[in-house]
Amino acid sequence: MELKRGHVNPRSLALKTLLIWEKKKPPLDELLSEILTKEALRDERDRALVNNLVLGVVRHLGYLDFIINRYSQISLNRIDAEVRNALRLGIFQLLFTRIPDRVALAETLKILLQRGRAKWVRGFVNALLHRVSSAKSSLPEPPKAYPTLYLSVKYSFPQWLILKWQKRWSVEELEALLKAANEIPPxxxxxxxxxxxxxxxxxxxxxxxxxxxxxxxxxxxxxxxxxxxxxxxxxxxxxxxxxxQDSASQLVSLLLQPRPGERVLDACAGLGGKTTHIAEIAGNKVLLYAVELYPRRLELLKENFNRLNLTLPSIFTGDVLEVLSGFKKEYFDRILLDAPCTGTGIIRRHPDIKWTRTEKDLEKLPQKQLALLEGVAPYVKKGGVILYATCSLEQEENEDVVARFLEANPSFKLLKIKPLLCQLSGDRAEDLVENQYYFRTYPHKVGLDGFFSVVLERLA
Ligand SMILES: C[S@@+](CC[C@H](N)C(=O)[O-])C[C@H]1O[C@@H](n2cnc3c(N)ncnc32)[C@H](O)[C@@H]1O
CATH class of the missing domain: 3.30.70.1170 (Sun protein; domain 3)
Structure with missing residues (x-):
């Protein structure tokens, strides 16, 4: 079908999005949402196509680049960004979608023509895509003799993360995790x-x-x-x-058990995914406080509260520790600390996490998480609880932070969460608890996002 004047070509828009993302690495969901709101696409199918193409290329980036390198006479880093991303888009369609090969080929060449690329460039892309298309049943594999490299290329994950995960899981379990993290979640x-x-x-x-x-x-x-x-x-x-909202995330707010009339703080509220849930659980009768660094996120939080017909919480923009300095100590019955983290548990929803996180984050983030936990602790009442949560799979951000906090704060103890999880999830609670105290989910085990939570009770 021909595009009417004024309608944007979805593949061209996917290419534009990938170029922006590759250069500046903004959060991909925010970039996509901004671009899809601004640009005049023909219909819902075209919107879905842009979304799927962009997320798909980012999800399989490492493997796509491996294929380009194998079939191109020019090495990947000498191919300019526009052609590199057009090739990624073309090969992604050939290998990971049901789009007919001739359409994938013709459409890739069309966007390069629209962008004024020379005939020889289009000839180079055309030849490379043809080669990949005809080799589909016998594509080269990364070298199995180097297991880290092999997994890193096959599943498109950075080598540092594979190396880290290899120390923790068996080959079979690691492959199951990598597969699950590459699947499009429900x-x-x-x-x-x-x-x-x-x-x-x-x-x-x-x-x-x-x-x-x-x-x-x-x-x-x-x-x-x-x-x-x-x-x-x-x-x-x-x-x-x-x-x-993913079910793992739903269970986090349910574990907080907010009750009508209580003062509850959501210390890192984001767009209010859990803040709104806290209000719902307590029948919209809770005294709720939401803090978030970014004003734009709080605008969306307000929209969510209004759409759900829930009473707006008291809202504060800024660093929660600065905001809390204006409050009395022991003010809250419950505090949710859904801390900023690497997000390795939600890669299936945010594949860009693979490429934007670094090993350095695993040094910096735990310090920040511990500082937040230590900083909010004085503001919970005796007998009250802090729920510490991350969507990370990494021990450094989870057990280690909690252990360091407990060591320095003997007035807190971990609560056993199994009985409560049994009420929420019945027999299946078994799948969600580790060591009685840790709520823990993995995409490859229970099909939920990867979350970690503990409930810390203040005794004195
Ligand atoms: C994991 S996200 C929260 C997600 C949110 N609870 C939800 O369920 O949708 C962490 C949030 O904490 C915010 N944040 C990070 N550092 C903060 C700080 N010092 N004070 C307040 N918010 C902070 C980030 O901007 C981010 O939105």
Missing amino acids: LVVRTNITKISRDALLKYLQEERLSVKPCPYSPVGIIIEGFRGRVTDLRGFKEGFFSV
């Missing part, structure tokens, strides 16, 4: 129980011919299978019947 939503029950929402969504099922782990979670399109267009979204 859409999961959280029922706004102040408006509708999960059963009623399931029926409501089924009436839209959506394939839905209750999440076996979260009592308010619904999995929507095979959904393509914009979540904001889903029936019930504008009415505030649900929020998009």
Whole structure:
């Protein structure tokens, strides 16, 4: 189908997005959302195509570059950014999608023509894509003799992370994790129980011919299978019947157990994914405080509260430790510290994490996490709790931070979370607990995002 004047070519937009991302490395979800809001695409299918192409290329970046290097006479770092990313887009379509090869080829050449690239450049791209297309059944493999390199190329992960994970998991388990982290996760939503029950929402969504099922782990979670399109267009979204949120993340706020009338602080609120949930759990009768560094995120938090018809919390922009200096000590009944982290547990939703995180982050972030935990601790009441959470799989950001905190703060102790998880997830709680005290999920074990949480009770 020909594009009408004024409609942007989705592949051209995918290329533009990849060029910006490669140069500046902004968070990819934010970049995509900004670009998809601004640009006039023809329809929902084109929007989905841009999304899938960009996320797909970033997800499989290492492998795509390996293939380019194998089939090109010019080495990858000598190919200019525009052609390099056009090649990645073309090869991604050839190897990872059901788009017919001739379409992938013709469309890649078309965007290069639109961008005024010379005939010889298009000839080079055309020849390379043809070679890959005809070698599909016998593509070269990375060298198995070098296991770190092999896994790094095959699953498109940086070598430093593979090396780190090799020390922790067996070959089989590591491959299962890498595979799961490369899969496109399902859409999961959280029922706004102040408006509708999960059963009623399931029926409501089924009436839209959506394939839905209750999440076996979260009592308010619904999995929507095979959904393509914009979540904001889903029936019930504008009415505030649900929020998009992975079940692991839902369970974190449920573990906090906020109750009506309590003072609860969300110390790193972000867009309010967990803040809104806290309000829902406490029947919208909680005295809620939300702190976040970035004002833009708090704007979105407010939108979420309004859409869900929940009372706005007291909102503070800035560093939570500075904000808290204006509060009395022991002010809160409960504090949620969903700390900034590497995010290695949510790579399947944010594949750019693979390429933007470095080993250095694993030195810097634990210091920041510990400083935040130490800093919020005096503001929780005796008998109150702090829930420390990350979406990282790394011990440095999880057990190690908690152990260092407990060593320096003997007035806190870890709570056993298994009984509560049994109430929330029934027999399946077993899958979610480690050492009685750690809530822990992995994409390859339970199909949830990778989260870690502990509940710290203040005794004195
Ligand atoms: C893991 S995210 C929070 C996600 C959020 N709780 C949710 O469920 O959607 C961590 C957030 O903490 C914010 N942040 C980082 N350092 C902070 C600080 N010192 N004070 C307040 N917020 C901070 C970051 O901007 C980021 O939005």
